[in-house]
Amino acid sequence: MIVGSSKFGFSPYKFTDFSLESDIDVVIFNEKLFEHYFDLVSEYQYLIKSQRIMLNGQQYKQYLKFIKYFIRGWMRPDLLPQNTTDFKEIKQEWDDFFKSISHSKSEVGNYIVKAGLFKNQKYAEKYYRSSIEEITKKLKSI
Numbered sequence: 001m002i003v004g005s006s007k008f009g010f011s012p013y014k015f016t017d018f019s020l021e022s023d024i025d026v027v028i029f030n031e032k033l034f035e036h037y038f039d040l041v042s043e044y045q046y047l048i049k050s051q052r053i054m055l056n057g058q059q060y061k062q063y064l065k066f067i068k069y070f071i072r073g074w075m076r077p078d079l080l081p082q083n084t085t086d087f088k089e090i091k092q093e094w095d096d097f098f099k100s101i102s103h104s105k106s107e108v109g110n111y112i113v114k115a116g117l118f119k120n121q122k123y124a125e126k127y128y129r130s131s132i133e134e135i136t137k138k139l140k141s142i
Contacts, residue, residue, distance in 0.1 A: 001027050003128070006111070012135050024108065026115040027124055034119040037075045040086055041067075059083055073123025076116050 004025035005011040005018040016022075047053040055063060059081065066079035077094040080087045094115075102113045118124040 001029070001124075003027055012132075020110070023112040023114050026113060028115055028117045029119070029121050029124065030117060031120050034073070034075060034117055037070075037090075037117070040090075041070060044081065044084065044087070053083065055081075055083070072127055073119040074116055074127055075118075078114075 002024060005014075005016070005022050006024040008018075010017050011022075044053070048055065062079065063081050066076065066081065069076045069079065077091050080091045082088055082091065098113045098115055103110050106113065118127070
């Protein structure tokens, strides 16, 4: 599903219009794929717990940011930890695929295509409902 400024014609987060510099944001709903990532993240967490993987301060901060989205049903490949081969390969495959349909390789124009994976539509709806509530609060305070 296409979301964001490419769908609405403007960004409700940045308060900017969709333009030639914008990207196309896509969300994917796939419980089976999400569960695959869940298994990998769970194993990663056990490696951290057993201290077979040690994170420095910046890596830990990035991991917490990833987990903050992940526990809400959204796997953000751009935030995957990059200190294991598995996650590096996953991110590289993800990036390679979306690069293959970006820029002049797409019928929709010369845009970068970015995507995130939601466990299912219910989690996406919760996330976007919460985002709309935050934007509404900001607008009321202006």
